[in-house]
Amino acid sequence: MDEQIVVAGALFSEAGLLVAQRQRPPELAGLWELPGGKVAAGESDAEALARELREELGVEVSVGARLGADVALKAGMTLRAYRATLTSGSPHPHDHRALRWVTVDELDDLPWVPADRAWLAELADALRSGAPLD
Template sequence: MAAQIVVAGALISGATLLVAQRQRPPDLAGLWELPGGKVVPGELEADALVRELNEELGVDVVVGERLGADVPIGESMILRAYLVTHTGGALHPHDHRALRWVSAAELESLAWVPADRAWLPELAKRLGG
């Protein structure tokens, strides 16, 4: 069986990155992440990320280059991050407790979901940190 691909979007504005605070499941609630979600069968990763960010944040994005390497989660999931550019819509945390813009200096101090920590060095570079 193929691994479930989960896509995440790194939305950078100037020298800040948008991060989202999880509402669920209980073991991840309160932790911060790059927003995104699961790719459904037959869907392109970029299309899934556009759909997920629209559903979760109410924004339209254009998906750019991959960020960092694949991050395996357990035995059946692979997490992939992409840089995204905001093209329309107003940010709203439809599926999260909160949204926040953070600088490179703040990245390490956030309580991240464990899988997303793999991208912190790359994110810091992108933010000029």
């Protein structure tokens, strides 16, 4: 079987970085992550991320550049992050317990899902540069 790609969106605004609190599975419930999901057969990473953020948050986004390195998940799954820019809508937690905008000073204080911790340095750099837009 082919490798399963999972995409995550680093959605930035003047308010900071949008993070989502997991509702499930039980071992990850309550932890924070970048929202996203699995790439379906025939979809590009960008198409999958735009679809996942539409489903999970109710927003339309423009997907930009990759952020950080790929993160190996369980056997055969790879997680990758992309910058995303909100083009319409206001985020709502359809598939999460909660959403919040965080600043660079709050990044290290959040209980992150383990895989997303790999990107904290890149996320902090992006927030410090004030820079979401690609």
